[in-house]
Amino acid sequence: MASSELPSSEHASRPLRLECVESIPAGTTTRHVDQLDTETLDTFYAALDGDRSLLEADTDLEIGEVIVFTEYYRVDHV
Amino acid sequence: MTHYVIIGDGISGSSAAETLREKDPEAKITVITDEGEPLYNRILIKEHAKGKLPEAPISIHDEGWYEERDIDLSLNTHVTSVDTDARIVHTHEGDELEYDKLLVATGGTPTQLPVDNSDADGIHHFWTFQDARAIREHADQADKGVIVGAGLLGIDFAAVCGAQGIEADYLMRGDRWWRYALSADGAEIMHEGMRDVGVEPVFDSGVDRFETDDDGHVTAAVDPNGERYDCDFAGVAIGLTFNTEYLQGAGLEEDNGIVVDEYMQTNVDDVYAAGDITRFYDVLLGEQAQNGSWGSAKEQGRIAAVNMAADEEAEAFEWVSSYSITHFDFPFLSFGHPTLGDEHAERKYSDTEWRRIAFKDGKIVGGVLIGDLSPQSKFKQLMREQREVADQAEVLLEQEVDLDELAAPQEQ
Ligand SMILES: Cc1cc2nc3c(=O)[nH]c(=O)nc-3n(C[C@H](O)[C@H](O)[C@H](O)COP(=O)(O)OP(=O)(O)OC[C@H]3O[C@@H](n4cnc5c(N)ncnc54)[C@H](O)[C@@H]3O)c2cc1C
Numbered sequence: 316m317a318s319s320e321l322p323s324s325e326h327a328s329r330p331l332r333l334e335c336v337e338s339i340p341a342g343t344t345t346r347h348v349d350q351l352d353t354e355t356l357d358t359f360y361a362a363l364d365g366d367r368s369l370l371e372a373d374t375d376l377e378i379g380e381v382i383v384f385t386e387y388y389r390v391d392h393v
Numbered sequence: 394m395t396h397y398v399i400i401g402d403g404i405s406g407s408s409a410a411e412t413l414r415e416k417d418p419e420a421k422i423t424v425i426t427d428e429g430e431p432l433y434n435r436i437l438i439k440e441h442a443k444g445k446l447p448e449a450p451i452s453i454h455d456e457g458w459y460e461e462r463d464i465d466l467s468l469n470t471h472v473t474s475v476d477t478d479a480r481i482v483h484t485h486e487g488d489e490l491e492y493d494k495l496l497v498a499t500g501g502t503p504t505q506l507p508v509d510n511s512d513a514d515g516i517h518h519f520w521t522f523q524d525a526r527a528i529r530e531h532a533d534q535a536d537k538g539v540i541v542g543a544g545l546l547g548i549d550f551a552a553v554c555g556a557q558g559i560e561a562d563y564l565m566r567g568d569r570w571w572r573y574a575l576s577a578d579g580a581e582i583m584h585e586g587m588r589d590v591g592v593e594p595v596f597d598s599g600v601d602r603f604e605t606d607d608d609g610h611v612t613a614a615v616d617p618n619g620e621r622y623d624c625d626f627a628g629v630a631i632g633l634t635f636n637t638e639y640l641q642g643a644g645l646e647e648d649n650g651i652v653v654d655e656y657m658q659t660n661v662d663d664v665y666a667a668g669d670i671t672r673f674y675d676v677l678l679g680e681q682a683q684n685g686s687w688g689s690a691k692e693q694g695r696i697a698a699v700n701m702a703a704d705e706e707a708e709a710f711e712w713v714s715s716y717s718i719t720h721f722d723f724p725f726l727s728f729g730h731p732t733l734g735d736e737h738a739e740r741k742y743s744d745t746e747w748r749r750i751a752f753k754d755g756k757i758v759g760g761v762l763i764g765d766l767s768p769q770s771k772f773k774q775l776m777r778e779q780r781e782v783a784d785q786a787e788v789l790l791e792q793e794v795d796l797d798e799l800a801a802p803q804e805q
Contacts, residue, residue, distance in 0.1 A: 338445075339446060339447065339450055341447055341448075341449035341450070342449060342450075343450055344450070345434075345437060345446065345450035345451075346434075347434070347436045347437050347687070347717075347719075348717050348719060349436055349686065349687050349688060349715060349716060349717050350436070350687060350688070353713075353715075353769070353770050353773055354770070356715075356766075356769065356770070357767070357769070357770045360766050360767050360769075361767065364767070381450070383437060383440060383446075383719060384717075384719050384724065385719050385720075385721065385722060385723070385724050387445075
């Protein structure tokens with residue numbers, strides 16, 4: 316089944332990954348970690364520690380955006 | 394039709410404008426700012442000053458954002474006074490705007506050091522995007538720096554110096570960085586972080602005066618002990634002076650900030666305030682408090698707007714703020730009111746991990762986490778629940794915090 320045919324609940328629980336990037340092209344949505352809500356922050360920290368996988372449904376992160384933390388992290392699908 | 398006027402287009406003013414439009418689709422909304430650009434991401438300008446982030450991702454709204462929402466935006470417009478009896482806002486160009494409800498969201502301006510030559514060329518303060526552009530340009534060419542102000546904004550200058558290859562001395566009063574929230578153990582981790590990026594903390598110091606060359610450019614800072622620190626770049630971050638000058642005579646109660654209740658109402662009818670400028674009633678703390686953070690300013694703007702539109706006390710501000718430092722290899726998070734409290738518990742876990750929790754009347758009111766930030770949501774939850782847990786600090790200092798290990802809360 317192509318991903319576009321997934322029921323929306325499965326779409327929403329797709330795993331995300333955080334990729335460390337050196338530079339940010341113009342036009343990239345960029346947020347500081349202090350702009351994340353407490354729950355997203357929790358999942359974000361856990362995902363960085365490798366403790367927990369990051370699921371789209373658990374966070375308000377958007378594909379392609381960059382989060383500024385101790386490094387710059389790009390949010391992507393696994 | 395109600396006319397809402399918002400003074401300030403920082404995150405508190407802008408979030409209020411957005412909420413007002415959602416809640417009151419027919420209203421007239423005007424946002425006035427003395428800056429030359431609409432809302433941008435103030436907490437990312439430090440990354441621009443460090444030379445890492447280009448300008449584009451820092452912008453949040455363009456002028457089209459306001460047009461789409463039918464919000465009148467006045468850029469480069471300084472409000473000079475407010476007549477709260479006649480309900481009129483006066484601007485520097487002599488314009489008069491009548492309002493039905495007013496939101497004061499004008500934040501603060503960095504305080505200048507009261508010493509000789511504190512306005513010399515090459516001495517920077519850091520609040521606006523324009524400041525960040527100037528800092529970036531100068532830092533790129535500078536070799537030797539001095540930083541003053543041992544708090545959350547001063548450390549951004551340390552990071553700029555580190556990232557831009559400026560060898561710097563960080564002159565601090567007292568024996569450590571942010572001494573009101575950190576003990577020697579916690580502060581030492583931060584000092585190591587500074588040294589790692591080429592910034593040397595200097596204790597029991599400060600600035601007595603700056604020296605300049607014939608062109609008026611800073612050449613050195615002299616501390617109260619008479620020690621001279623050469624510099625061609627200086628960053629000063631000793632605090633904020635709230636932008637309330639234009640409110641003289643408006644009858645608003647002030648106490649180093651505008652006093653508001655938990656609904657963001659001032660003591661004057663139909664005048665609200667939000668963001669850094671407020672001294673608000675903190676329902677979790679049970680007293681008036683202040684907060685200088687993005688999340689809190691955004692939420693205060695939203696809450697003010699909800700109550701302005703509802704024309705009643707519809708929603709109270711109840712929030713645990715957090716503020717991160719992300720400049721070093723290890724992360725740092727301060728939450729709530731870490732400088733308040735009548736009791737503290739702390740533990741060091743490694744050379745880069747440390748935790749401190751502040752309690753008032755047995756309840757957590759804030760804290761600082763260095764290295765491992767994972768307990769933040771649990772501590773914030775205990776704050777929101779107002780649980781008395783000071784006598785169980787051992788559980789809270791365990792590396793892995795398990796709230797199930799806490800004794801069940803007593804029935805009140
Ligand atoms: C360098 C820096 C780094 C920061 N880092 C962080 C961080 O990592 N995490 C965090 O949570 N917070 C951080 N902060 C704090 C955060 O940015 C502020 O708490 C927040 O932006 C406050 O928003 P505000 O809307 O209350 O005020 P402001 O953003 O200050 O907006 C007030 C606006 O009102 C305008 N104004 C003032 N007087 C007048 C007048 N008379 N007429 C018209 N307009 C007027 C001002 O020009 C300004 O545009 C940082 C701040 C700075 C400067």
